[in-house]
Amino acid sequence: MxxxxxxxxxxxxxxxxxxxxxxxxxxxxxxxxxxxxxxxxxxxxxxxxxxxxxxxxxxxxxxxxxxxxxxxxxxxxxxxxxxxxLLTEGMGFAxxxxxxxxxxxxxxxxxxxxxxxxxxxxxxxxxxxxxxxxxxxxxxxxxxxxxxxxxxxxxxxxxxxxxxxxxxxxxxxxxxxxxxxxxxxxxxxxxxxxxxxxxxxxxxxxxxxxxxxxxxxxxxxxxxxxxxxxxxxxNSLLPDDNIRGIKIRLVQPDIPQGQKWNKAQAEEMLMKHVHLSREKGAETLTHVIWPETATQFLLEQDEFARAMAINALKPGAVLITGGLRIEKDKAPLNPSFPFKLYNSILVFDDAGYLLAKYDKSHLVPFGEYAPLRSTLPFMKKFTPGAVDFSSGDGVKTVNMKRQLPVGMLVCYEVIFPAEVVDEDNRPYWLLNVTNDGWYGNSAGPYQHFAAAQMRAVEEGIPLVRAANTGISGVIDAYGVVRASLPLGTKGFLDTGLPRRTPNPTLYARFGNVxxxxxxxxxxxxxxxxxxxxxxxxxxxx
The missing domain is CATH 1.10.1760 (Arp2/3 complex 21 kDa subunit ARPC3)
Known part of the structure; x- marks a missing residue:
């Protein structure tokens, strides 16, 4: 011994x-x-x-x-x-x-x-x-x-x-x-x-x-x-050199993660977004943007919830919101839920018509799906819900009538260099919606925001970010933060849209080569x- x-x-x-x-x-x-x-x-x-x-x-x-x-x-x-x-209230994984x-x-x-x-x-x-x-x-x-x-x-x-x-x-x-x-x-x-x-x-x-x-x-x-x-x-760095005719409102409701999926509060949470969207200055808005999974309701199918949501808009404006979306699944893993579930971005006009949608393609392992679940049925994810999210078709530029083409990114899709822009259809701006409420007042949301800054510089394209608990903000094509809402605050941010660089950057052209x-x-x-x-x-x- x-x-x-x-x-x-x-x-x-x-x-x-x-x-x-x-x-x-x-x-x-x-x-x-x-x-x-x-x-x-x-x-x-x-x-x-x-x-x-x-x-x-x-x-x-x-x-x-x-x-x-x-x-x-x-x-x-x-x-x-x-x-x-894992410390989020009600998760049970402390x-x-x-x-x-x-x-x-x-x-x-x-x-x-x-x-x-x-x-x-x-x-x-x-x-x-x-x-x-x-x-x-x-x-x-x-x-x-x-x-x-x-x-x-x-x-x-x-x-x-x-x-x-x-x-x-x-x-x-x-x-x-x-x-x-x-x-x-x-x-x-x-x-x-x-x-x-x-x-x-x-x-x-x-x-x-x-x-x-x-x-x-x-x-x-x-x-x-x-x-x-x-x-x-x-010259595009001048504060007033924004694209004319566009005024954006970023809504940051600051809903604690422990309350976000409480079914009893679903309508209250939705109205919280609506009230912030209609605050002073809403008359001149062209875009109202809500964060990732802003509401529990399936806005495509739920006409009542959709009517409540578009009440946030003044005539001529559009609502861009993170939300859940389902499609019929021909071969479901779970027969009790014969649908594909997507973490999406939905765009509605002031009449409630769906103008465009984007489905998140780069999913978080164990957060949005359980790897190898088809082979190992006992595998589970650490987030609420028994159904895995399905992956979308990949990065694409969303084109809408009378709207500038936009590249959409959900949550951590923004952290991947050279994977945020459709090379064949360069957008005028990037939109990142996210919910960093999982991580509280920690370093995580700041690091996430920093990754968004990097993507803006690399691509020479401005990036607009709407986050549930923060940090929401506008980053120009040079990585300069034009305006932002602090982490852990409730409010909204009215802003213009900076211009992209006149020509694609070298990195945008050649990527990681x-x-x-x-x-x-x-x-x-x-x-x-x-x-x-x-x-x-x-x-x-």
């Missing part, structure tokens, strides 16, 4: 444990750089620290473990707010609240682990940093489609409070901006080089490239800021140089 405790104590005191724990802490330290906190300096500490630990790794196995520890810390803490959904952060950490850790494994093969110094950054960009791209995809908290979103630094996303998208950011902040690892005498002294000494590195950092950030400043000089091509070039060039000579250790991780 004594030997066992000695081994355990020895492990916790070992350099191996300390380095992995340090990598875990580096991942946690990176989180405050994300919205809503914005402490970007923490990225310099986090990524430089990880590179230094990687330089000291004695085996590929250790490098993988360091990356995994970093990713576990970054994703488990950065996505801890997801647990709020006991499971610790599981999402742990699950995201276990899942997310593999991406930085693979990045570190690739970077370990490169020569130490700027080559390794370049490989690390390019591999990080590739890992974010993979994260966007693997297992249906979840590209949340891309590193690029740390720049959303600073529109000048966002503008390069119009060229290489969020993945390119993420890689550039990771490369830049990781260069700080060259400012100091570890002095490792035979006995493993922990002393530090200035690196030979300190001045050069500092100058390179200043030039990089200066050049990117200058590019952004010049791009923001475009540009960033992925750059990553491939960096990786190929870096590996033309010989790998650093390392004495491979046989110790286990």
């Amino acid at each position: 004594k030997n066992f405790f000695n081994r355990v104590w020895g492990f916790f005191r070992s350099e191996r444990f300390v380095s992995i724990l340090s990598a875990l802490l580096c991942g946690v330290i990176a989180v405050p750089a994300l919205p809503p906190y914005g402490y970007i300096f923490t990225l310099f500490i986090a990524f430089s620290g990880l590179i230094i630990l990687l330089d000291r790794a004695k085996s590929a196995k250790r490098a993988f473990a360091l990356g995994y520890a970093f990713g576990f810390g970054f994703f488990s803490v950065g996505l801890a707010w997801v647990s709020n959904a 006991a499971l609240a610790p599981l999402p952060p742990i699950g995201f950490g276990i899942w997310g850790g593999f991406f930085p682990a693979c990045v570190c494994l690739v970077a370990y093969k490169a020569k130490e110094g700027w080559r390794r940093i370049a490989v690390f950054a390019a591999a990080w960009g590739v890992s974010e791209w993979v994260r966007a489609w693997l297992f249906t995809g979840f590209p949340w908290n891309l590193i690029a979103t740390v720049w959303t409070p600073y529109p000048e630094m966002l503008q390069t996303a119009s060229v290489w998208g969020a993945y390119g901006l993420s890689a550039f950011t990771v490369f830049s902040v990781s260069l700080c690892s060259l400012l100091y080089r570890k002095n490792l005498p035979e006995k493993g002294s922990a002393s530090w000494m200035p690196g030979a490239y300190s001045k050069t590195t500092a100058c390179v950092l200043a030039l990089i950030f200066g050049a990117f800021a200058l590019f952004g400043v010049n791009r923001l000089k475009d 540009i960033p992925l091509g750059l990553f491939a070039v960096v990786l190929l060039l870096a590996f033309f140089f010989p790998a650093s000579s390392k004495k491979v250790s046989g110790e286990n991780v």
Whole structure:
């Protein structure tokens, strides 16, 4: 027994444990750089620290473990707010609240682990940093489609409070901006080089490239800021340069998630939207926009509820609302419910006619459907209702008479780069309706809003966002927030519609070809140089 405790104590005191724990802490330290906190300096500490630990790794196995520890810390803490959904009143899943952060950490850790494994093969110094950054960009791209995809908290979103630094996303998208950011902040690892005498002294000494590195950092950030400043000089950024004849009202009812699906309050919740829609100034509105699943009623079938809803409109206006929609299902999984259920956006005119509809296509696993339910009938989702949502036909531009073509996105469909616009029919504006009430007053809604900013810059198209509990707002084609309603407030926002950029951005034209091509070039060039000579250790991780 004594030997066992000695081994355990020895492990916790070992350099191996300390380095992995340090990598875990580096991942946690990176989180405050994300919205809503914005402490970007923490990225310099986090990524430089990880590179230094990687330089000291004695085996590929250790490098993988360091990356995994970093990713576990970054994703488990950065996505801890997801647990709020399980704490919603009446859900009955409070006991499971610790599981999402742990699950995201276990899942997310593999991406930085693979990045570190690739970077370990490169020569130490700027080559390794370049490989690390390019591999990080590739890992974010993979994260966007693997297992249906979840590209949340891309590193690029740390720049959303600073529109000048966002503008390069119009060229290489969020993945390119993420890689550039990771490369830049990781260069700080060259400012100091570890002095490792035979006995493993922990002393530090200035690196030979300190001045050069500092100058390179200043030039990089200066050049990117200058590019952004010049791009923001475009005339379409003027506050009064909106599309003429359009006045939009965004309704933010701020209905707590615990009340939203209470059948006894269904009519009350609907009227809450109507009253906000008819407040002062409604006479000049052309569009009234409600958030995702604004009402429990099936507005296509329920004439009484539809009549109540269009009471929100003045003559000539249209109502765009998130809502549930059903269609007859020829082969239902549940015979007691022979319909397909959609999470949709519905457009009604002032007479109650359905002008257009859009069905959400990128559904949330376990939130809107239970994966593999047809094979594993016991699988269930964590949200109310026994019926899974069906997927729509995909991204499309909705065209209506006397209306500008609009690209519609429901909830987290907005987080996927290069997947928000119909390339063959470019819309004049994007609409994102969402219900972030699941997550309360947490970081989640801010991070969701930041993703919407990124899509606007990438595509050069303004984005209008209506959210149940916030954040509702209007983002112009350059990612600048023109107006918004704070999280957790009830109200409405009257706004114009900014213009899209005169021409599609480079990213809108070529998509991920540009960033992925750059990553491939960096990786190929870096590996033309010989790998650093390392004495491979046989110790286990």
